[in-house]
Amino acid sequence: MIAITGTPGVGKTSVSAELRSRGYKVVDMNDHLRKHGLLGERDEGRDTYNVDMEALNDSLEEYREEEGFVFLDSHLAHECDCSRILVLRCDPHILAKRLEARGYSPEKVRENVQAEVLDVILCEATDSDIPVNEIDCSRGTASEVADIIERIIKGKADIYRPGNIDWSGEMEEWF
């Protein structure tokens, strides 16, 4: 299983839809959590739910036995036992516009953009010993991001090693 993770708004859902259209199995984590009765109380800040990770990992066993690649779409995905973690990134200004368009309050936009500037999810993902790749989704289309993901799963992962994306220059604007 391969995790597709990243700050809300970076493009996980869009690239997951593109991967599905190419015939890949992509598990929508919220649907999976609902189906298995694993949705805990809502975490407004991260626009997600608190989840019992042990129970979640057990419930994902069915996908680990599947042939071929199975992707997990969610910013929780990097906390699941995966074989690879793909962290999608987005330029803070572009991310802010996307989250505003989604109707997030200014505080929630700022909170999520700050997490992106601080590499929060990348740091969480690289905490484990699971291979991590980082993809800048700021300007490419979802199809171009899916092309990159296909290159990574076909063995060209080195080009997208973590650490090449740095938004620290935006620190002043968002903190």
Ligand SMILES: Nc1ncnc2c1ncn2[C@@H]1O[C@H](COP(=O)(O)OP(=O)(O)O)[C@@H](O)[C@H]1O
């Ligand atoms: N590669 C992209 N290029 C332009 N806009 C994008 C791209 N990926 C996503 N978007 C737009 O950004 C917003 C957030 O994308 P979404 O896939 O829902 O992000 P996430 O699932 O990470 O929260 C949506 O309005 C979507 O249309």
